[in-house]
Amino acid sequence: MDTDNIISVQGVSKNFPGVRALSDVSLDIKKGEVHVLVGENGAGKSTLIKILCGIYSPDSGTVYLDGAPYNPENPRAAMEAGIRVVYQEFNLLSYLSVAENIFFDKLPLKGIIVDKKKLYADTADVLKRVGLDVDPSVPVELLGVAQMQLVEIAKAISSRCRVLILDEPTATLSPSEISRLFDIIRVEKQQGLTVIYISHHLNEIYEIGDRVTVLRNGEFVGTRNTGEIEIRQIVSMMVGRQMDSEYPFMDEPRPLDAPLLEVRGLRIAASKHEISFVLKKGEILGIAGLVGSKRTETARAIFGADSKLGGQVLLNGAELDIKSPKDAVGHGICLLTEDRKSQGLILDMQVDSNVSLAALDKVSHRGLINHGEERRHAIHFTDELGIKTPSVAQFARNLSGGNQQKVVLAKWIFRDTKILIFDEPTRGIDVGAKYEIYLLLWRLLAEGKGILIISSDLNELMGICHRIIVFSEGQVAGEVLRPDFQQEHILRYAYRVS
Amino acid sequence: MDTKKIAYLLLNEAGIGIVLFALCLLFSLFVPAFASMNNISNIFTQISINTVIAVGMTFVILLGGIDLSVGSVLALCTILAGLTITKESLPLSAAIVLSVIVSMAAGMACGLFNGWVSERWKIHPFVVTLGMLNIARGAVLQVSNSRTIYSFPKEFNAVGTVSYFGIPLIFVVAVLLVLFGHFILKKTVFGRMIYAIGNNEEAVRLSGHNVKFYKVAAFVICGATVGLAAILYMLRLNIASPILGNGFELSAIAAVVIGGTSMSGGKGSLIGTLLGAAIIGVLNNGLLLVGMGDFARQMVTGIIIVAAVVLDTYRAKVSRMLI
Ligand SMILES: Nc1ncnc2c1ncn2[C@@H]1O[C@H](COP(=O)(O)OP(=O)(O)OP(=O)(O)O)[C@@H](O)[C@H]1O
Ligand SMILES: [Mg+2]
Numbered sequence: 001m002d003t004d005n006i007i008s009v010q011g012v013s014k015n016f017p018g019v020r021a022l023s024d025v026s027l028d029i030k031k032g033e034v035h036v037l038v039g040e041n042g043a044g045k046s047t048l049i050k051i052l053c054g055i056y057s058p059d060s061g062t063v064y065l066d067g068a069p070y071n072p073e074n075p076r077a078a079m080e081a082g083i084r085v086v087y088q089e090f091n092l093l094s095y096l097s098v099a100e101n102i103f104f105d106k107l108p109l110k111g112i113i114v115d116k117k118k119l120y121a122d123t124a125d126v127l128k129r130v131g132l133d134v135d136p137s138v139p140v141e142l143l144g145v146a147q148m149q150l151v152e153i154a155k156a157i158s159s160r161c162r163v164l165i166l167d168e169p170t171a172t173l174s175p176s177e178i179s180r181l182f183d184i185i186r187v188e189k190q191q192g193l194t195v196i197y198i199s200h201h202l203n204e205i206y207e208i209g210d211r212v213t214v215l216r217n218g219e220f221v222g223t224r225n226t227g228e229i230e231i232r233q234i235v236s237m238m239v240g241r242q243m244d245s246e247y248p249f250m251d252e253p254r255p256l257d258a259p260l261l262e263v264r265g266l267r268i269a270a271s272k273h274e275i276s277f278v279l280k281k282g283e284i285l286g287i288a289g290l291v292g293s294k295r296t297e298t299a300r301a302i303f304g305a306d307s308k309l310g311g312q313v314l315l316n317g318a319e320l321d322i323k324s325p326k327d328a329v330g331h332g333i334c335l336l337t338e339d340r341k342s343q344g345l346i347l348d349m350q351v352d353s354n355v356s357l358a359a360l361d362k363v364s365h366r367g368l369i370n371h372g373e374e375r376r377h378a379i380h381f382t383d384e385l386g387i388k389t390p391s392v393a394q395f396a397r398n399l400s401g402g403n404q405q406k407v408v409l410a411k412w413i414f415r416d417t418k419i420l421i422f423d424e425p426t427r428g429i430d431v432g433a434k435y436e437i438y439l440l441l442w443r444l445l446a447e448g449k450g451i452l453i454i455s456s457d458l459n460e461l462m463g464i465c466h467r468i469i470v471f472s473e474g475q476v477a478g479e480v481l482r483p484d485f486q487q488e489h490i491l492r493y494a495y496r497v498s
Numbered sequence: 499m500d501t502k503k504i505a506y507l508l509l510n511e512a513g514i515g516i517v518l519f520a521l522c523l524l525f526s527l528f529v530p531a532f533a534s535m536n537n538i539s540n541i542f543t544q545i546s547i548n549t550v551i552a553v554g555m556t557f558v559i560l561l562g563g564i565d566l567s568v569g570s571v572l573a574l575c576t577i578l579a580g581l582t583i584t585k586e587s588l589p590l591s592a593a594i595v596l597s598v599i600v601s602m603a604a605g606m607a608c609g610l611f612n613g614w615v616s617e618r619w620k621i622h623p624f625v626v627t628l629g630m631l632n633i634a635r636g637a638v639l640q641v642s643n644s645r646t647i648y649s650f651p652k653e654f655n656a657v658g659t660v661s662y663f664g665i666p667l668i669f670v671v672a673v674l675l676v677l678f679g680h681f682i683l684k685k686t687v688f689g690r691m692i693y694a695i696g697n698n699e700e701a702v703r704l705s706g707h708n709v710k711f712y713k714v715a716a717f718v719i720c721g722a723t724v725g726l727a728a729i730l731y732m733l734r735l736n737i738a739s740p741i742l743g744n745g746f747e748l749s750a751i752a753a754v755v756i757g758g759t760s761m762s763g764g765k766g767s768l769i770g771t772l773l774g775a776a777i778i779g780v781l782n783n784g785l786l787l788v789g790m791g792d793f794a795r796q797m798v799t800g801i802i803i804v805a806a807v808v809l810d811t812y813r814a815k816v817s818r819m820l821i
Contacts, residue, residue, distance in 0.1 A: 303704075305704055325703055325705070325706045325707075326708050329705075329706030335704065337704055342698070342700060342701070344701055345701060346697045346701055346702070347697070348764060349694065357694065357701075357702070357705045358706055360690065360691075364687050369687055369690060411705065415706075
């Protein structure tokens with residue numbers, strides 16, 4: 001056994017009913033390295049992680065920690081062995097404060113009472129390390145997704161840990177937060193931390209990774225030094241074929257000039273500014289901005305998920321009266337929310353029920369559900385979007401993160417609204433599948449729909465949008481047309497100090 | 499793997515069925531009177547009313563709610579129906595039909611109040627229905643002047659004793675209601691929404707549905723089943739009284755929970771509820787035949803309820819891990 005290795009996985013397999021999630025996987029993690037794990041949705045990355053941290057135990061094979069067999073009974077045991085994980089899906093207790101979440105297992109006590117002062121001071125320290133500027137006493141439910149992500153990271157590094165595992169930590173972070181995260185990782189690494197890092201943003205491999213391992217369909221494909229492999233090669237190892245570009249070529253079906261959706265002077269809670277913009281027929285309009293720039297809040301207000309304080313929403317020139325998501329859907333507007341687990345999916349229902357959740361009228365007659373029809377539509381979408389599942393009768397909970405996201409997409413595409421508002425639609429989706437989704441979006445455009453996309457991935461916005469508007473502190477700070485798409489340009493608006 | 503599958507099955511309806519079967523077998527072996535035609539018919543009669551109420555309760559609990567008011571609402575329904583049926587100015591058949599309508603309408607009105615108030619002001623149904631428990635009880639004592647009505651027409655009373663091959667009519671009604679409810683829950687859009695909301699209300703709302711409507715509707719359904727149960731009660735015991743129905747909510751909730759419906763909503767079925775009601779009925783009947791007193795039997799029922807809830811958490815865990 002190589003003594004450089006902190007973790008060594010030998011011939012590990014794991015089966016679920018109808019799925020071989022891991023098949024004879026072997027790989028080594030060296031002490032003090034940042035090891036990146038990549039692979040398509042459902043390749044088995046999260047399953048491998050869950051074995052390392054004691055949630056599943058392998059059906060066969062052995063894991064070694066420091067050369068000794070390691071088979072943690074439960075997550076607690078893994079934590080005690082110094083292995084900490086930030087999961088793909090959030091695990092925060094939303095009613096508790098940021099501080100209580102971070103120090104949940106080890107609240108500082110004064111006698112039998114929690115020492116609030118020390119708790120908040122300690123929390124402030126860790127928050128500074130991850131560069132998150134929130135009050136430690138704020139309940140987590142009031143935070144945005146990206147802020148929650150940082151709280152998760154803070155929680156993981158708040159106690160001494162030897163191996164930090166990050167499962168898609170950057171899926172919702174904006175560029176500045178990502179580079180902040182990388183700084184944190186570099187600092188911690190210098191102090192001897194080993195990091196296992198999972199991401200679908202392949203360019204990050206070079207920024208942060210020392211070595212990269214590719215999994216495909218539950219099998220180990222290979223491990224390489226990041227200096228010795230190009231992105232192209234990694235992609236072809238992942239998907240098993242060549243892929244020339246991340247974004248399909250945009251053969252301009254130019255958006256029509258007719259405005260489809262018009263937002264005029266929209267006012268939302270917690271912002272004093274008015275928001276106005278126009279989405280044209282056949283257009284993909286991107287909304288860029290930093291975390292906290294009120295992009296999600298704006299989308300929710302348009303959709304009627306939260307109440308708006310003022311302003312108008314017009315569809316084809318006629319003002320809409322939207323008081324609830326039901327009204328919005330009735331008028332042909334949908335919103336794909338950023339948090340799939342709590343707002344998008346019904347985890348304990350089957351894939352087909354989730355797909356038809358917003359379009360039950362299409363699979364029912366006089367209130368009776370036609371289960372055969374429902375199944376047929378669900379199968380159509382699992383094929384079209386490449387949702388990897390043994391059957392559409394699988395519970396959504398058992399799908400991999402990226403595949404769950406595709407189910408939420410399927411739900412809205414099945415509803416077939418005129419206007420699609422997508423908040424981080426490709427969060428956690430692999431490169432190959434993203435490409436397919438972009439193609440699908442363009443097919444939808446050809447039908448005269450309008451698509452509004454909020455994304456923290458600037459490259460994605462620049463790759464697929466006709467036009468991008470940039471939000472800054474709750475207002476539209478600027479607009480950039482496709483010929484002028486440039487990262488600096490967009491970021492300048494985003495960072496605009498008002 | 500196979501043992502795991504078996505474990506999973508045992509924790510679901512099949513498991514409840516097996517427990518019921520085992521109980522019956524046990525009692526038949528040790529208490530000769532238990533398996534007599536007469537006694538079985540008795541059990542059917544005894545569980546009918548609880549089953550009917552538990553059907554409505556299942557809808558409410560599937561949405562993560564609870565209805566504590568069913569007992570006193572039932573009393574209110576019997577009195578209102580009793581007053582209608584004994585009105586001499588009405589022809590007999592009209593009086594009977596009208597009394598059924600009055601009873602159901604009263605139950606549904608109380609359900610509407612429960613559902614609407616808890617939705618409108620976002621108050622947990624536990625509190626609202628606790629209030630309703632007292633409102634309905636006060637109202638019925640007021641309306642009836644605390645008097646019991648038992649001078650029903652004999653044609654009406656006769657229906658209560660009808661049975662086919664030892665199966666009482668009111669039990670047939672209860673089973674038909676269970677099957678009808680089961681159909682609603684499993685085959686209709688309405689039922690799908692009940693399960694979906696019980697699992698993730700916010701996701702359903704954001705999918706463009708009127709969640710409030712369904713939540714209020716579940717309470718109205720529960721009220722309707724209470725109204726129906728009130729008529730069955732009058733058929734069976736030939737009285738309408740302002741003081742009956744005490745503790746009915748607990749038996750109904752027990753049937754639902756023992757039947758495998760999760761108190762946090764989203765999981766469960768009416769077949770389970772029927773089996774749950776049967777388990778309670780068989781236990782009560784069998785233990786009585788063994789000679790166990792009222793108090794001891796109540797304790798046993800309590801223990802069964804706790805065991806069912808413990809089993810529920812275990813069921814969730816196991817099914818999540820295995821299937
Ligand atoms: N508890 C489970 N029950 C059944 N199948 C499961 C379960 N967990 C994972 N799977 C299946 O195992 C396979 C691997 O899943 P895993 O979550 O490891 O994928 P992943 O590589 O993390 O994908 P993603 O990039 O989408 O997060 C998938 O096909 C998934 O459906
Ligand atoms: Mg994953």
